[in-house]
Amino acid sequence: MVNTFEDLICDYYHIEKDSSQKAYELYLEELSKEKVNFPTLLTELSSDKSLQLLRKSHDKLDDYVWIKSFNDKHKLSYLSFRAFTSEELKKFEDIEFYEKYISKIMEKDFVYIINYKEEFSDKIISHCNNNNIKDFILTFRESYNNDPLLIAPLLNLKEHDFKNQAIKTFIAFELFYACLNSHIQNE
Numbered sequence: 689m690v691n692t693f694e695d696l697i698c699d700y701y702h703i704e705k706d707s708s709q710k711a712y713e714l715y716l717e718e719l720s721k722e723k724v725n726f727p728t729l730l731t732e733l734s735s736d737k738s739l740q741l742l743r744k745s746h747d748k749l750d751d752y753v754w755i756k757s758f759n760d761k762h763k764l765s766y767l768s769f770r771a772f773t774s775e776e777l778k779k780f781e782d783i784e785f786y787e788k789y790i791s792k793i794m795e796k797d798f799v800y801i802i803n804y805k806e807e808f809s810d811k812i813i814s815h816c817n818n819n820n821i822k823d824f825i826l827t828f829r830e831s832y833n834n835d836p837l838l839i840a841p842l843l844n845l846k847e848h849d850f851k852n853q854a855i856k857t858f859i860a861f862e863l864f865y866a867c868l869n870s871h872i873q874n875e
Contacts (some may be wrong), residue, residue, distance in 0.1 A: 689743075692735075696735060697715050701764040702785070709847065713790070713847065713850050716793065719836050720837075720841040730771065753808050755798055761833075763793055763796075764790075765835075790812040801832055802834075804828040804832060814854075817849065824839060824843075834867065
């Protein structure tokens with residue numbers, strides 16, 4: 689999955705795969721911009737292959753990478769990562785439509801979130817050379833809140849950090865696949 693994400697961002701930023709660390713850096717820079725349209729960026733980056741891998745990973749990596757959250761806060765957080773068309777946005781002006789949409793989201797049994805309490809996160813921590821990412825993971829163990837627009841600017845990564853596989857894994861899963869869940873969860 690990390691390789692697929694890497695392919696996507698290298699293609700998106702027109703960077704050769706052997707210089708992929710630059711694509712990661714550009715992705716974080718874009719997420720850190722004040723006026724980034726993250727749902728649109730997520731839509732432009734995603735592919736049928738990335739969505740397919742994500743769906744498969746829910747089964748194959750359940751209780752390793754992903755856990756099921758029944759928390760309403762987590763269910764509602766996926767709204768912010770969904771790109772809506774202008775026509776869809778207009779529908780939200782109708783309070784009845786809005787309430788029906790929110791109700792549909794809340795009726796879901798669960799949503800998938802990253803499992804930061806076990807082996808997957810332990811491996812990232814042990815192989816990561818960046819204390820900010822380690823601190824985020826430890827914080828997420830207490831209270832998970834996926835907001836890439838807050839996380840990306842605070843990572844404070846240097847050029848050499850983007851060569852670290854654990855950091856690439858964190859970026860791919862936390863700042864892409866976890867958010868991409870909104871495309872699947874809200875279909």
